[in-house]
Each structure stands twice: as C-alpha cells, then as structure tokens.
Amino acid sequence: MTTDFTSIPLVHTIPGAADIAVERHHYATEHGPLGFDLYRPHQQNTSAPVVVFVSGLPDPGVVALLGKPLKDWASYVGWARMVAATGIAGVTYLNREPGDVVALVQHLRDHAGQLGLDPARIAIWACSGNVPTALGLLARERFSCAALLYGYMLDLDGATAVADAARQYHFAVPPVGLDDLPRDVPLLLVRAGRDVTPGLDVTLRRFAVAARARGLPVTVLDHLEAPHAFDLVDDSPATRDAIEQVLAFLRRELL
Template sequence: MRTPDASRRTRWTALLLVAGSAAFAGAAAPASATSPLGSLDVTKYGVVWTVPAMAEVNVESGLAFGHGERRFDLYRPPATAGAAGTGTVPALVFVNVTGAPFQEWQIYRDWARLAAAHGIAGVVYQSDAADSSASLTALFEHLRRHGAELGIDPARLAIWACSANVSLALPWLHAEPRPEVAAAVLYYGHSPAPQLRTDLPVFYVLAGRDSPMIKEGIRGLFAQAVTEAAPWTMVEAPTLPHAFDALDESVESRRVVKQTIAWLVDRLVTPPPAGPVPDLARQALTATYGQDWAAAGTALRAMLKAEPGSREVVTALGSVLARGGESVAAIPVLRQAIALGEDSAQVHLNLGQALVRTDELDEGFAELARAVEAGASPGFVYNQLGVPAMQRGDMATAIRIWEGAVAATAALPQAAAVHRTVIYNLACAHARAGQSDAAFERLGQTIALGFGPRAIIARDEDLVSLRADPRFGALLEKVAPSP
C-alpha cells in the first residue's frame, strides 16, 4: 500500500484542521467568539497565556516585501514603537506554509503581540502556497537588507512554526547555512531532516495527545537531535493536544507557552548575565569535566607556575595526564604527588594504570594493590585493565596484564566476582592470540568458579576461534543458562 511521505502528511494534517474549523463554523449556527457557547472556528482563538503589555504593542500593517508582491504585519515592542533608527530589537517570524491569511488568525496576532510584549518584534506575513519556501526566503532577505530601517536587528532573527508549517521550517532551516536565524521554535509538527544544524538552538514541543503519526515523527527527530548533538530543547507535554496554545486552557498549556517565551528572551533579548570571571582552577575543572585533557593540563601547569610544589595541583595534573593517555608524562608527576604526601586511592590507581600501560607491570601492580588498600573498588581497578591492549590488538601485552590481574585478585577474598572476570578476560586474550589450549584452560577455570551466564560466553566474538572445537560446547553445558 502506498502512503504519502511524512512532509505531505504533516501538511495535510494542518489543512484538515483549517478546513475542519471552517466546516464547523459553517455548521454552527451563528455562534461567535463572544457567544457564551464560543466558536467552532479555530482561527478565532488567541494564545492561552497573555500579559498586560500586549495591549501596548504597536502594529504596522501591510508592509511590502518580495518586490512588493507580498505584505507583512510588524508588531513592535512597546518601547520601540516608532523608534526605527534609534535602536534595534530581535524579530520572530511566524512561518506560513499553507498560504492561509494568518494576519486574520487570532492565534498569530496574539503570539506576535506576546513576543513583542517581551522585546521581540513579531512578523506575520502573506505566503504563496505554491512556493512557500520562496516567500519565506524573500521575507528573510528583506529583513536582512532593511532590518535597521524597521528597527530590527538582522542578526537576531528567529522563526516560530507549528503543525504543517514545520514541514517548511525544518527543511528550510537545514537546507543551507542561515546565520541570520538565531533560534527556532517548533510546535507539534514534523518533517524529515537529512542532517541537523549543530549551531542552531531549537525549542521543540511534542503534544502528548496529538496523533500517533505526528508523535512518532517528532520522537524520531528528537532521537536524531541527540545522536547528532544538536542544541535542541525538547519538551514532551503528555497532557496537551494539538493546537494547545490556542485551545487548551490548562495550567500546563500556559506553562509551556510561558516557557517558550522565556527561552526566546534568553536567546534573543537578555541572555543570562555573566558569572564570575573564571579563575585557573575553574578553567581546569571545566576542562576536566568536559574531558578536554589538553586544556585542563594547560590550566594546571599555569597554576603550578603561581603555586610551585602544590600537592593538590600536582596530583590533579598527574590525573589529567593519565586520563588523557599521556602515561609517560603522567608517571613522574604522580610520583611527585606521592612524594609530596598524597596517598589517596586515586593517585595510586592513576599511577598504577600509567605504569601498566607503559609495560612496567611489577611496579604498576604494586601501585594498584595500594589503590585497593586505600579503598578503591577491585572491580574498578582490575576489570578493564587489559582492555586497551586488546583494543589495539596487542594480545601479548594483554595476556601479561590479565595474568597480573588474576594473581592480584586471587589474594582478595572480597573480589571473587572480579577474579572470575579477569580470568575470563585472560581466556579471551588467549583465544584472540590463537592459543586455544591456554584459552580453554582459563575458560574452564572461570566456569568452575561460577562465571556466566551461558549467553555471554556463547556470543562473545573474542571466543569465535573456539566455537568449532568440541571442548567449547562441552564447557558451555557446564554454565548456567541465561535467566
């Protein structure tokens, strides 16, 4: 069965809403927006959260763009009414894919007033339904060229799109670089996007009582944004319907609208004030938590110039070097930290791991033992110790490391599970090295000690070379099945 593509289906959903509202309005006797019964024409309803300053917004209607062929209405923030040339404000463009007369829809009038009441000019425009992308492009080109004349900052433009209008906004935003677009708000609509921009903040709302098709499409985009590390603020509003900002009078609906405005103000009008000037310690910690080991090392070395011999700073530098893979450089620094009196489990762990990675196994395992004595978890110390060598294909080194870990954990009665694990890892290293007899010997040992479940062993790609050997099946029979 053929089905329409996602963008066409999304657009059709909104067109149905428009057509449906008109049909209801025609069938519903003379009920109006002022009737006690209300109106069945959705275009008569404004935004559910309002503020008093909306009444002070000045509207300039019928401004021309696109070679004079199209018109837009400009909603000015109260403080800038008639102030073109004396200062500029950001602007929010309300995307129109259907060509509907949004200037007459109360929801767009109210949203534009609400934005303007918070210092963001609102722009509601005429669109050519036959080429809505060209209309949007022409409008942004007009704002870019003539923004200063209008009192608009052309470097602080944003878009707002809902429902089917997202099927225009999302592809348009990502089709090519648009540096003038500083932010985007997308409500209850979706469209495929081959690749998301990682430089564009997006506020995206999923209405939990929307159609399954729309929710599925939006959740797919949310997953894509996470995968591609796009700077999206993703909001799921489980109790809200499609068009909640116009129709749903609940506290949750008003809260989402208010949250949207706050997000826009934060990005376009008044970003959070700067905090304290970052000192070197803050820079080092920020880089460390961001796993930028080079930047952390630079900040810590600068601290050492100001505080030579600081045990705290030397210890931190040694840790950063070790965690950043600079084992050779880390070893003397960590030794210096210990000489200065540092005796934490972490410093011994870092030094032990660095020594093991540089093949100084005897001293390395001695330091790891000290880390365990100082309170480090045996599993944290030993379970992954030989993994880096296996990942780079150095099975000879991996075998030596795992043999050391087996010996170290055998002496730890509280580490029986860890002991089984490192024996298993040693078996895997032997198998990958083509040493099947040694691999079966170690595999038999760990199974006898209770290693399992069976599925882990049966599916482990490190043991693929053993699977055709009858001994492999015989050993598997001794392992408890997966629960």
Template structure:
C-alpha cells in the same frame, strides 16, 4: 479506541468540540473560515495592533507581512520571523495577532509574520519561498527596522513549524542570512505520518484537532507533483533532510497525544546527533494546539516557550 480520557482534564471538553474537515474542496473552504474565525476570537486578535508591509517575493511577486514592534525598547532589538499554522493549507498571520503582539512585548523583539501562499492553490515550494523572501527582507532591512541582524530567530507552529524548519535549512544552505535560533511548536515535519509508510503509528496520538486523514490530505496538497527522488524533498519535509548539521540552536515543544509527537522527538534526536544545541519538551495529556486553550496547561507551555525564547534571543 478513544483517547479523550487521556486529554488534560481542563481541556477535554474544548478538544472534543474542535472542528475537523474531510478531503473535499468545500470542506477545506469551511475549515479555513472556521480556523481563522475561531483562532481570532480565542486569541483576541481583532484588537491587536500591527503594521502591514509588502516585501519582494519570489519571481517578482510581493509577499504581505505584518509587523509587531515592542514598546519601551532602546537600541536594536532581536527579531522573530513567525510562520502561522494551519497545515500549510489554511490560516493567516492576522488570526494570531493577539499572541504575536504579546510576544513582541514580552521578549522585546520585533516580530514579522508572513502571509505565505497556501496549498493546494500554490504547492511547494511557493509558500516556503514566500517565507524565505520575508527572512531575506528582514535581514536586509535590519538597520531600518532597528533590528540586530545577528539575532534573528525563525519560529512557527504546526504547518508553520514545518516552514520555519525548512527556512532554517534554506538559510543554512544558501548562506545569505545567519540565524540565531529556530523555535518549532508541535511542528509538522514528516510527510509519511498518518500514511502506510509512517515510521511509527501510535494509536494514542492524532485522534483530536489534527488527524491522520487531515495530515495526509495536507501533505498531498502541499507536495503537488514533487517526486520522491527530488533533491528538494528535504525542504518540503524536513524530517527527510539527510543532513541537519549546521542548523541554529533549536527549541521544540510538542504534546504526548499530538499526531506529530514521534516525528518531533526523532527530529530532536537527529539534531542532537548533528551537534545542534536542542531543547525538547513533551507535555503529558496534550493534543495538537493545546497551547492556544485558556487553561493552566496552556498557560504553562506559553510561559515555557517565552522563557526559552528569552534564553535563545
């Protein structure tokens, strides 16, 4: 079946033209380049201004982060640790610089976005430990950065939403950094989605932008050799974490046609059951990455996320 007729009318032609990739290594390289170039142009990121820092990472390695400072603020500010999308196999923080610069200004927050290592070159837990190291650095240098250490939020989209959720779990379990909130934009949470053991498989989801084949390839690349009974599995795939209690207040947004819809809704339900204050918004006629497109639906979700962030911060 085709679900193009269900897609938001303004977004339909753009969604139909969105590039995809197969599982070959050459296809991945081309997808990475197309994603970065396309997103950079779409978000006008080349003109955005930011600072670069090199922060201590896992095993003595350095992690590159880019920093966006709000203008016209006095005193300490909240902070957002942002994790870019791309299925954990593609993308850079720079490609979203246009959005992050605007978000820093609109929320009055300092934003740190992490240039984490990608799979398959670096499988789990490499990328996650990079993001967590950036969080520890942000909290530890809060005073120098002009940040309130009690108002730090983790935020990410797609594969970055997975890493943001996993970072919140690590922060809870390691006890080093108190988080104010987590904001998960159509997060990629369940490694079973798109496979034979998927808990649900609605054919109206996942036809465009991010497909079942892409999802299974990405999860295989990120997972590497991690066994099904490994105690770290819930940090790889937060949907499989047995206990979600003690996580910070949460905002989740997703689309009704997004491949991740059901896993995102289920994750929200589990957060409610664990007494975590959670807001879930599912947008009709919306595919994956719908908020990036210059349409009224894209503008609406960007406004809703901004309002949600302001409440949480």
C-alpha cells in the same frame, strides 16, 4: 457547527500584549510584492531582535478554505503580540507559496536598519504542518534559534509519515534532511503528549532522538496532557506554563 480556528484566541497572554500595535509593510517576491505585519516592542531604543512566524501553507488556498490568511488568525496575532511584549519584534506575513518566506527573511535583513531590527538576531517559530517549511528555512538561512510547536518534522530512515500528512493536509515539505540542519542553532521542540494527529508524534520523537545523536542542540518540552494546538484549545495551568516556557526560550536566545 464547524469550529472557526481562524478566530480562536490563545488561552494565555501576558501583560502588555494587548497594547502592541501593528505596522503594515511589504516585501518583494519574483511574482510581485506581498504584505507583512511588524509587531514592534514598546520603548524600543535599539535594533530589536525578531521572530518570524513561519507558514508552510499557501495563503490563497488557506483563504479559499478558511476565509483569512494565517497572519490574520487570532492565534498568530496573539503570539506576535506576546513576543513583542517581551521586547522582541514579531513578524507575520502573506505568501503565495511557502517558499516566499526566504524572500521575506532576506527583506528583513536587507532593510533591518529602516525597520529597526537586528539582522543578526532573527529567530523562527512554527507549529503543526508549518514546521517542515521552518526546517527547510533553517537549512539555508542563518538564525539565532527556532521554536517548533507540536509539529511534523522530517521523514527519517525511509519513513513516509510526513509526506503522507502533507498530501492529506496540503502543507509543504522542502527536500531537507537532518544533515542539512545547522549544529549550533538551538531548537525548542514542544510535544503535545495527547496529540492524535496521524503520524505527528512519532515523527517528532524520532527527530528529537536522531537530532541529538548528531549533536544538534535540541531541547524537548513535553506537555504530557496536551492535545494538538493546545495553545488554542487547552486552557490549563500546564498550557500557560508551556507558553511561558516558549517565550522564555526566545528571550534567552535573543535578548
């Protein structure tokens, strides 16, 4: 039997997350409108900060292979609801290609007043093969912070592990180098110590060392006993603590 990763819920949630409702909206791209979902905090009286959950995969391919786009996976819904339960809006979205996220972010900034969002407090969250797209976004747009979980990073010093994985798993790798990243945007890197995804752990560790050497504000959260996608598959106290630490990082930088 094949595991349906699209329907696996997170192993941890927080009070109030299940009660968060979703609003359906659209943003414009050069190839026509696409949908996005806004998970709004309860009792919002002012413009809310927002976390965008970044996808590095084209949704047409994801749907053809797995039946539903990333924004509708149980884990993405779970993260967006948890973020909203902490007082931060969550946004998940459809794309035709990973680069559509640039148009989404611009839409959120341009329509922040109508949406009840604060355009000066936008963060990004990404995991696994979606992280290179998030890094590309960091290189061209201004954000308050980024949480990057068990992800492929950048190929450094002639390495090809990320490019090799991208060909295998079909995720996007924008042409971005370490020097293109801002030096004043806090980055949280969450490392799964038992991640055996080919080439991933070495790229994450190399990135952390090189980023710190260049003065980027990088924090590494080592979940030493965790496998890849631990938030879906490792129901343990350490995983619950790691999820809470990600939420605490976002609260600290955005609220």
